[in-house]
Amino acid sequence: MNTILSITDVRNDLPKLVDRVSTLTQTVLITVQGKVKAALISAEELENMQDTIDLLSDKEAMASIREGIKDVEEGKTIPWETVKKQLDL
Numbered sequence: 001m002n003t004i005l006s007i008t009d010v011r012n013d014l015p016k017l018v019d020r021v022s023t024l025t026q027t028v029l030i031t032v033q034g035k036v037k038a039a040l041i042s043a044e045e046l047e048n049m050q051d052t053i054d055l056l057s058d059k060e061a062m063a064s065i066r067e068g069i070k071d072v073e074e075g076k077t078i079p080w081e082t083v084k085k086q087l088d089l
Contacts, residue, residue: 004029004036021045 003026010017010030017028021042028040055061071077083089 002027002029004031006031007037010040 003020005013005017005028007030010028017040020026021028021040022044025042025045027045029036030038030040
């Protein structure tokens with residue numbers, strides 16, 4: 001969920017907002033003169049976004065993901081019970 005606040009409101013409530021974005025996975029959009037200029041997100045969310053960008057930029061990883069999706073769509077899967085037996089789980 002996004003919350004939109006003016007930079008003045010953010011300045012006044014920064015500690016509370018940092019706590020909110022870090023615990024509730026919320027994003028605070030910050031406006032300056034009525035226009036969104038920045039966002040406050042948790043460090044964890046930023047790291048997740050960066051990891052996603054890295055993955056999407058990795059051609060080999062994306063090719064492997066596409067191949068896996070195609071295999072699933074074509075029914076080329078191994079039942080979980082078979083995998084558990086093969087791994088002695």
